[in-house]
Amino acid sequence: MEAVAQQIPLEHFLVLSAILFSIGVYGVLTRRNAVLIIMSVELMLNAASINMVAFAAYTSPAAFTGIIFAIFIITIAAAEVGLALAIILRIFRNRGTANVDEVNALKW
Amino acid sequence: MTVAQGIFYLIAALAVAGGLGVVLARNTVYAALFLILALLAVAGIYILLASEFLALVQVLIYAGAITVLLLFALMLTRVGDLEETMVGAQWPLAVVASILLVGLLITTIATSDWPGDADGMITRxxxxxxxxxxxxxxxxxxxxxxxxxxxxxxxxxxxxxxxxxxxxxxx
The missing domain is CATH 1.20.5 (Single alpha-helices involved in coiled-coils or other helix-helix interfaces)
Known part of the structure; x- marks a missing residue:
């Protein structure tokens, strides 16, 4: 395991994370189904977690704060998905759609 | 190319393929299954970075629990207009935006001077x-x-x- 850092520079992990994040952004911008938007948000959260863990491993191995951060990110993501899906179910029951463009009751 | 590099590029390719599958698949259930692929690949990245605990949590909570929850939500909100909610009308703009974003991020990463590369050790x-x-x-x-x-x-x-x-x- 110790040899990994000499063979793979930190930048490789950062570029992978940037690509995954941009894919997530594309998904959030194009998908109109609320559940699929949540999936793209999960991709973006994972990209951020890769950054955290890579920085923890490369720049401050003794403190490993990044790993603790990633654990909290996963916890909050679980809470977020549970709550978001409850809201989507409620919207679906009231309005019969999961299309975010049709949920425009607050729009003038 | 060393073994570690080969493994990294394989896992990275799987993660990117899974991510593209999530945003491009025409079938919602396929998108959820592609999400599992991407999340498992991220767990592999965690193992490469010597964080086994995070990899375990990733497989158990993300690939297991959260994806099942998403599949349940997909099942419960099955509607007739599913096909037309897959891709919005503004997708060309979204392509431009995300390509600009990834270009900006990669230029920043390439031109920045990152600390901590000197000793080249990852402690478990x-x-x-x-x-x-x-x-x-x-x-x-x-x-x-x-x-x-x-x-x-x-x-x-x-x-x-x-x-x-x-x-x-x-x-």
Missing amino acids: IPFETLGEALFRQWAVPFEIASLVLLIALVGAIVLARDEEGDVEEAE
Whole structure:
């Protein structure tokens, strides 16, 4: 395991994370189904977690704060998905759609 | 190319393929299955970075629990207009935006000088050290996170169940 850092520079992990994040952004911008938007948000959260863990491993191995951060990110993501899906179910029951463009009751 | 590099590029390719599958698949269930692929690949990245605990949590919570939850939501919100909700009309703009974003990020990463590359060692954090840090140094954030989870789940139950009060009022 110790040899990994000499063979793979930190930048490789950062570029992978940037690509995954941009894919997530594309998904959030194009998908109109609320559940699929949540999936793209999960991709973006994972990209951020890769950054955290890579920085923890490369720049401050003794403190490993990044790993603790990633654990909290996963916890909050679980809470977020549970709550978001409850809201989507409620919207679906009231309005019969999961299309975010049709949920425009607050729009003038 | 060394073995570690080969493994990294394989896992990275799997993660990117899974991510592209999530945003491009025409079938919602396929998108969820591609999400599992991407999440498992990210777990592989965690193992390459010597964080086994995170990889375990990723497989159990993300690839297991959260994806099942998403599949349930997909099942419960099956509607006729599913096909037309897959891709919005502004997708060319979204392509431009995300390509600009990835270009900007990669240029920044390539031109920045990152610290900590000198010794080139990744230390493995044992489970005991991680647990002790989580329950001593990070005890307050940990308790707040558990409170957030509790409130979110109670809120989810309250939101998702049928309100009996409404039915009585209707009668």
